[in-house]
Amino acid sequence: MYNINCLNNIAGIGLDLFTTDYNKDASYEEADAVLVRSAKMHDMELSDRLLAIARAGAGVNNIPLDKCAEKGIVVFNTPGANANAVKEQVILAMLLASRDYIGAVDWVKANADDADIAKSTEKAKKAFAGTEILGKKLGVIGLGAIGAMVANSAAALGMQVYGYDPYLSVNAAWSINRDVKHIVNVEDIYRECDYITIHVPALDSTKGMINKAAFNMMKDGVVVINCARDILVDENAMVDALASGKVKKYVTDFPNTLSVKLENTIVLPHLGASTKEAEDNCAVMAVKELRDYIENGNIRNSVNYPACDMGVCTNTGRIAVCHKNIPSVISNITAVLGAAGVNISDMLNKSRNDYAYSLFDLDDAVNADVIKKLEEVEGVIKVRVVK
Numbered sequence: 001m002y003n004i005n006c007l008n009n010i011a012g013i014g015l016d017l018f019t020t021d022y023n024k025d026a027s028y029e030e031a032d033a034v035l036v037r038s039a040k041m042h043d044m045e046l047s048d049r050l051l052a053i054a055r056a057g058a059g060v061n062n063i064p065l066d067k068c069a070e071k072g073i074v075v076f077n078t079p080g081a082n083a084n085a086v087k088e089q090v091i092l093a094m095l096l097a098s099r100d101y102i103g104a105v106d107w108v109k110a111n112a113d114d115a116d117i118a119k120s121t122e123k124a125k126k127a128f129a130g131t132e133i134l135g136k137k138l139g140v141i142g143l144g145a146i147g148a149m150v151a152n153s154a155a156a157l158g159m160q161v162y163g164y165d166p167y168l169s170v171n172a173a174w175s176i177n178r179d180v181k182h183i184v185n186v187e188d189i190y191r192e193c194d195y196i197t198i199h200v201p202a203l204d205s206t207k208g209m210i211n212k213a214a215f216n217m218m219k220d221g222v223v224v225i226n227c228a229r230d231i232l233v234d235e236n237a238m239v240d241a242l243a244s245g246k247v248k249k250y251v252t253d254f255p256n257t258l259s260v261k262l263e264n265t266i267v268l269p270h271l272g273a274s275t276k277e278a279e280d281n282c283a284v285m286a287v288k289e290l291r292d293y294i295e296n297g298n299i300r301n302s303v304n305y306p307a308c309d310m311g312v313c314t315n316t317g318r319i320a321v322c323h324k325n326i327p328s329v330i331s332n333i334t335a336v337l338g339a340a341g342v343n344i345s346d347m348l349n350k351s352r353n354d355y356a357y358s359l360f361d362l363d364d365a366v367n368a369d370v371i372k373k374l375e376e377v378e379g380v381i382k383v384r385v386v387k
């Protein structure tokens with residue numbers, strides 16, 4: 001029986017994929033695997049028992065990835081599973097920023113008792129009028145799962161789209177509409193675009209990337225949209241950019257003590273991924289990743305360990321080893337197995353920065369003594385008998 005703990009609400013369609021071999025109501029302390037959305041895990045204890053954490057979503061800045069890697073805890077996310085939901089919110093954000101729909105709806109509500117509202121409407125509406133997005137320039141910073149969808153949809157709506165992503169993979173590039181202009185210097189987006197939307201992960205290198213220097217380069221009256229993470233925008237610099245009219249409207253998905261008080265700002269309550277479809281997709285993908293890891297030792301879509309997939313084990317046994325990416329680990333492991341008379345029928349070793357992961361399919365069963373010796377190999381972090 002494997003113990004699963006959910007730190008946030010996870011869609012039932014995903015949880016239903018756990019078989020009766022799983023206890024889905026385990027406490028965090030006794031969990032073999034954890035499912036999480038936005039719960040902050042940086043200050044939580046990581047038990048020796050914990051094998052894996054699956055983030056039902058894209059952003060993993062709420063999880064201590066390095067600390068997990070050091071303890072042999074594999075962290076997964078669900079790339080692309082909620083991208084369409086966020087894309088739809090970004091299109092909404094552009095439209096909300098283009099005419100004062102929120103003010104308009106408030107006006108209608110406030111005048112609900114006006115017997116002459118049909119007539120008053122025609123006078124009042126000019127206060128909420130605006131502009132169209134057709135033909136305007138949109139800069140998309142980060143062309144991953146969400147950015148690429150936003151860029152393609154905005155191009156289909158007739159916008160001139162500028163896309164910037166210095167780390168774009170060739171595969172991702174193939175998914176982007178050829179009308180999207182490839183920008184190699186983000187300053188071109190700042191200087192030329194009427195709307196700017198950001199879709200990069202929250203990392204030390206991206207924190208505050210939309211800052212005073214960036215605002216200074218932007219056109220007067222630009223709209224800035226942030227459905228990625230609040231720390232990407234220097235919101236203290238945003239105060240001045242909004243006050244001077246440099247930024248006409250800021251739309252953010254992240255309420256915090258500063259953003260909720262900003263003028264000319266639309267603050268949404270982190271709703272980007274909150275659709276039934278996205279929540280279902282994320283839950284299903286996260287549970288499948290966890291099950292494949294627990295039952296077969298395979299790693300797909302990890303953010304702190306390498307991808308490593310040997311399918312389903314058809315041999316006598318399989319062991320999985322999380323280890324440091326240093327010399328001699330593999331030769332020392334195979335030496336321990338060889339000395340115990342255990343034949344390796346198949347193996348796969350993959351590395352990612354400082355960490356590595358190896359799967360060994362074995363023709364012979366291994367006993368506790370062999371496992372102990374493997375655990376003692378220099379650089380080995382965690383040894384698990386998968387089968």
Ligand SMILES: NC(=O)c1ccc[n+]([C@@H]2O[C@H](COP(=O)([O-])OP(=O)(O)OC[C@H]3O[C@@H](n4cnc5c(N)ncnc54)[C@H](O)[C@@H]3O)[C@@H](O)[C@H]2O)c1
Pocket residue numbers: 057058059060079080082083086141142143144145146147164165166167168169172199200201202205206227228229253270271272273274
């Ligand atoms: N509001 C929400 O509910 C919600 C939902 C999903 C994701 N998000 C946030 O959006 C982010 C992006 O999600 P995604 O699914 O598109 O992720 P993704 O990993 O598919 O794409 C991120 C892209 O950013 C690019 N990138 C990294 N650093 C960059 C930089 N300095 N400049 C330009 N590009 C850079 C990467 O190359 C990658 O292509 C997530 O990390 C998460 O924080 C928010």
Ligand SMILES: O=C(O)CC[C@@H](O)C(=O)O
Pocket residue numbers: 037038056057058059060082270273274
């Ligand atoms: O789980 C959520 O509701 C938000 C998810 C989102 O921020 C993400 O990064 O995927």
